[in-house]
Each structure stands twice: as structure tokens, then as C-alpha cells.
Amino acid sequence: MTNNSTTQVSQPLNQILFGPPGTGKTFTTIERAVRAAEPNFSWANRDELKAKYQELIREGRIRFVTFHQSFSYEDFVEGLTAHTDDEKLVYEKRLGIFRQIVRDAKEHQNTEVKNPTNSFSDCWDAFLTEFEDHPEGVQISMKRSKFIITEVDGNTIRFDKNQGDSVNTLSVSTLEAIFNGERRFNGGLKPYYQSLISHLESLGEQLDKKAVKRQNYVLIIDEINRGNISRIFGELITLIEPSKRSGASEALEVTLPLTGDRFSVPDNLYIIGTMNTADRSLAGLDLALRRRFDFVEMPPLPEELKGISIDGIDVDKMLDVINRRITALLDKDHCIGHAYFIHLKDKAEVALTDLAEIFKQKIIPLLQEYFFEDWQRIRWVLNDQSKASANAFIVKDDAINFDELFPGDVQLNSRDRWRLNESAFEQATSYKQIYEVGSAE
Known part of the structure; x- marks a missing residue:
């Protein structure tokens, strides 16, 4: 099997491969995902195609999720996760796989020279490097005071205030949303978030500018017909339409109910779903989904x-x-x-x-x-x-x-x-x- 880039057919942004079991949906999904992510890549055999697919998986440009009956909006978009911190129950906002890949795709939506001070990922990486060099903690200056970041654990940033021994926490996802202008924060921790963002920006100013090339991202949704589409996508189902993507003429943006963040879907994110017709026929599929996806039949051959x-x-x-x-x-x-x-x-x-x-x-x-x-x-x-x-x-x-x-x-x-x-x-x-x-x- 050889892919000839000169005869490529452009991939639809949203497509679903459907057919009975054993019709090659898995392999075709791999092929279409690689074509969408790397339109100019060609391969001579299946091994080369699979190797490229695994490479794109490792880079995070292709991601995979399986829908099921208990899969929800909180798993897919954003939700709350609970854990204990010093014997206290703490709730943190958690980004689902869809928000994560949308965030990364937006970083590579356009070919441009980026100032690191405008990139949260670059500034945050610089901070983590600084934090590794200062195991005793990183001091963050405020207008009339200071605080010390003592630990970074996943989405949690722990810090000590200037007075007192109590441990306080910030959220990395909240910090990123405020940094990117997607959220306004008016709580008691506002000065701490603002001061940390100023610190991140100062680290970014020390980094060299970098050229960012447009790259395509792919989300594969296996067994898409097994999930409750209205419950999983919620108000975002409209945003995946090609004409409603950011960068399109009729681009739309919504405010997410949990975090209040502004959210849109970029035009360099491809969604490929698979469905087994032995489980459920097209006739029983959610109408909102049917209107927004191209359907590719995979019959037995x-x-x-x-x-x-x-x-x-x-x-x-x-x-x-x-x-x-x-x-x-x-x-x-x-x-x-x-x-x-x-x-x-x-x-x-x-x-x-x-x-x-x-x-x-x-x-x-x-x-x-x-x-x-x-x-x-x-x-x-x-x-x-x-x-x-x-x-x-x-x-x-x-x-x-x-x-x-x-x-x-x-x-x-x-x-x-x-x-x-x-x-x-x-x-x-x-x-x-x-x-x-x-x-x-």
C-alpha cells in the first residue's frame, strides 16, 4: 500500500466510519488520522504507517478516547475532581480530553513567530525548570509582600504566605485560563494569581522567540454511538461544525458553565469517530451528530x-x-x-x-x-x-x-x-x- 500525496483527497474535519465488526475500521482510522495530521507524509507499507501513527500519538497530535454509557461532559470537556489535602477535602477543576487537545491545537493553529511571553506552556516550562533549581521553594514578589511556592503536584500549586504557617493552593488550569485571558478571577486568591502570572511573563521575556508551524491534531472517538452525545458534547456540539470553528467566517465562541472560560474549537482539529452498526444502526444515532459529521460506510469486502x-x-x-x-x-x-x-x-x-x-x-x-x-x-x-x-x-x-x-x-x-x-x-x-x-x- 502506498500513499501518493499528489492524489490526496482533503479530509473532512468531522467524519465517522461505520460498518459491521471486522470491516477494517481500526486500520482505516489509523490511515485517515495520519493523513489528517500529516497530509504530506507517504508510506510504502503498513509498518511505516503504524510507526508514523505511534510517533504522532507520542507527540500528542493524535489522541484516542472510547465513548461508553457512563462517559460524560465532565470526562470529555471539564469537571471537578476531589482529593484530600492535609485531611481537607479539596475540589479542583479538571480538563477533559477534548479541552486538552483543543488547547494544544490552538497553540499550533497558525504559522507564526511567537513571543514566549504569550505562551503559557513556554512560561510554565521555564518556571518548572526554575523550581527544580530551587528545592527550598520559589519566592514570588507581590506589591507589598511575597509568598513562596513550595510544591507543584499535577494541577495543584502549594504555597506559603508571608505570615503564618498555613499551606494554600492555586490551580494550574485556573492559572492558565487567566494567563490566556479566558477567565476573570475575582476571589481572594486573585493577587496571588496575578503575581505568579507576572513572574511567568518575566521568565518568558528571557526566552528566545520561536517559529511555530501550523500543525493538525486528531481526536479519535471509538464507539462514538455508545455514548450519550447530548450529555457528552453539551453546548459544544455546534462549535465542531466547520463553519463555526475559530478562524472560519461564522466562528462561534461560548462561555463554559463550570469555569466561565471562553471556548472555541480551532480549524486544525480533526475528529474521527468509529461505530459498530451491529450495536446500533445509523437510524438510531443522535440527529445533532448526524448533521455535523460525514459518514463513511465500511462494508464487508x-x-x-x-x-x-x-x-x-x-x-x-x-x-x-x-x-x-x-x-x-x-x-x-x-x-x-x-x-x-x-x-x-x-x-x-x-x-x-x-x-x-x-x-x-x-x-x-x-x-x-x-x-x-x-x-x-x-x-x-x-x-x-x-x-x-x-x-x-x-x-x-x-x-x-x-x-x-x-x-x-x-x-x-x-x-x-x-x-x-x-x-x-x-x-x-x-x-x-x-x-x-x-x-x-
């Missing part, structure tokens, strides 16, 4: 398996027939993807045991989930009803002696009980007769 032959079994034909039967019995959202078999292409020698392992570990469990363990319908998908018992993957379980287990006058509902026929997985005929209808003995 049995033709990708053409050429894989194991003891005369045509894997592409077998998967195609399985999926046509599933579509007839359920719908296309519950098909089986080609990615479960694609690694067989890379093997120098493919044995029947490789195919058996895929069926036992992946295909049969998926069918059980799809059909709620309705074994009769699973047999139809695998054409077991037309095979000799020796070649059927699922056969009746006649090993249970009910008279022996339940002696006396016990009325039991008469129903068929089924089991997996382990020996069928070891026979090529069992797989061929999935698609060779009428060939069963």
Missing part, C-alpha cells in the same frame, strides 16, 4: 480475500454467502467483516487449523451474539441443515438423559438442544459446503 484458498476452500466465496444469508435473516448491519480473515493473506503457508481457529474464536461467537443463540438460524447461515451430520458445525446434543436426571413425574418442555461439533472444524468439506449448495452427501 469478500473480494479482498480473493486468492486465499485452504484445502480447496474459497474463503471469499464462503464469506460472501454467509453475509448474504445474514442479510436475509437479519440485515446488512450484522454481517461479518473480511478483516477477520485478511491476515491469512500474509502467511506463507495457510493451514486448515488457521481457518478453524477464526471460526471458533470469532465467527461462531459473533453469530451467537447476532442470533441470541438461536442455533437453528445459525445452522441456516452455515448451511448445516443440508450437510451430513459429520460435516455440520452445529449438531443436536443427544447426550442428555432426562429420565435419569429428572426421575419421577417431571414435565419438561420438549426442545432441541445443540452443541458444537468439534470434528467438523477439522474438515475442509464442512467449509466448502457452506457455499457449495447441493453438494452435501
Whole structure:
């Protein structure tokens, strides 16, 4: 696989890859994330692409989050976290992954020469260096007094006032918001924040100016359909629209309810979501989300398996027939993807045991989930009803002696009980007769 930058198609800012399990959504997400973050990067094979992806992950330019039913606005945007400090319960504001990546993307939204005094990250890094050189603490001057910063622990800055032995705290996230002009602070700690910001700016003046190149950032949201979109995005769902991004003609900015910070989404942040249609169809997706994302269907592609032959079994034909039967019995959202078999292409020698392992570990469990363990319908998908018992993957379980287990006058509902026929997985005929209808003995 080779990426030719001269034939690139521009990536949409918001897109969702959707399809049944095993259709290659994970790999396509990696490919699209790298294309969005580094449009001019080209690769010759999968290993080069994955290496670049991992590099961008380490740099923080690609980040990953999984939505689930308990995932909330506080996890995604901002919230409060509680901890004890000197046996006192302290609440601190915590930035979610979305605010974090938006903040970093804004730092690289434009190509320009930046004055370090305008960059919180540069000034804060300079302060941390100063703090390491002064283990006894860093003294911060105020108009008529001073205070000493004694500890920096994550988001907490501890300091001693000029008089008294009490320990007080400041918040790094609050300090950054005030520094960037996103928040006004009028509480009793205001002079301490102002003095520390003045100190940071004086450190920034000692740094050299630096050229900042525009860089793209990517947020990957796995299983985006599993989350409560209204609850997670809240009022920010409008801000991700391309026309509402900062730098666009109709740019919007909102005030966040918890911190009061001004917030907007830059136009160099790409959002790539994935959704498994076996969990939830597009019809059940949040309308606000559907209007703001481009949807890219990822269907099963049995033709990708053409050429894989194991003891005369045509894997592409077998998967195609399985999926046509599933579509007839359920719908296309519950098909089986080609990615479960694609690694067989890379093997120098493919044995029947490789195919058996895929069926036992992946295909049969998926069918059980799809059909709620309705074994009769699973047999139809695998054409077991037309095979000799020796070649059927699922056969009746006649090993249970009910008279022996339940002696006396016990009325039991008469129903068929089924089991997996382990020996069928070891026979090529069992797989061929999935698609060779009428060939069963």
C-alpha cells in the first residue's frame, strides 16, 4: 500500500466510519488520522504507517478516547475532581480530553513567530525548570509582600504566605485560563494569581522567540454511538461544525458553565469517530451528530480475500454467502467483516487449523451474539441443515438423559438442544459446503 500525496483527497474535519465488526475500521482510522495530521507524509507499507501513527500519538497530535454509557461532559470537556489535602477535602477543576487537545491545537493553529511571553506552556516550562533549581521553594514578589511556592503536584500549586504557617493552593488550569485571558478571577486568591502570572511573563521575556508551524491534531472517538452525545458534547456540539470553528467566517465562541472560560474549537482539529452498526444502526444515532459529521460506510469486502484458498476452500466465496444469508435473516448491519480473515493473506503457508481457529474464536461467537443463540438460524447461515451430520458445525446434543436426571413425574418442555461439533472444524468439506449448495452427501 502506498500513499501518493499528489492524489490526496482533503479530509473532512468531522467524519465517522461505520460498518459491521471486522470491516477494517481500526486500520482505516489509523490511515485517515495520519493523513489528517500529516497530509504530506507517504508510506510504502503498513509498518511505516503504524510507526508514523505511534510517533504522532507520542507527540500528542493524535489522541484516542472510547465513548461508553457512563462517559460524560465532565470526562470529555471539564469537571471537578476531589482529593484530600492535609485531611481537607479539596475540589479542583479538571480538563477533559477534548479541552486538552483543543488547547494544544490552538497553540499550533497558525504559522507564526511567537513571543514566549504569550505562551503559557513556554512560561510554565521555564518556571518548572526554575523550581527544580530551587528545592527550598520559589519566592514570588507581590506589591507589598511575597509568598513562596513550595510544591507543584499535577494541577495543584502549594504555597506559603508571608505570615503564618498555613499551606494554600492555586490551580494550574485556573492559572492558565487567566494567563490566556479566558477567565476573570475575582476571589481572594486573585493577587496571588496575578503575581505568579507576572513572574511567568518575566521568565518568558528571557526566552528566545520561536517559529511555530501550523500543525493538525486528531481526536479519535471509538464507539462514538455508545455514548450519550447530548450529555457528552453539551453546548459544544455546534462549535465542531466547520463553519463555526475559530478562524472560519461564522466562528462561534461560548462561555463554559463550570469555569466561565471562553471556548472555541480551532480549524486544525480533526475528529474521527468509529461505530459498530451491529450495536446500533445509523437510524438510531443522535440527529445533532448526524448533521455535523460525514459518514463513511465500511462494508464487508469478500473480494479482498480473493486468492486465499485452504484445502480447496474459497474463503471469499464462503464469506460472501454467509453475509448474504445474514442479510436475509437479519440485515446488512450484522454481517461479518473480511478483516477477520485478511491476515491469512500474509502467511506463507495457510493451514486448515488457521481457518478453524477464526471460526471458533470469532465467527461462531459473533453469530451467537447476532442470533441470541438461536442455533437453528445459525445452522441456516452455515448451511448445516443440508450437510451430513459429520460435516455440520452445529449438531443436536443427544447426550442428555432426562429420565435419569429428572426421575419421577417431571414435565419438561420438549426442545432441541445443540452443541458444537468439534470434528467438523477439522474438515475442509464442512467449509466448502457452506457455499457449495447441493453438494452435501
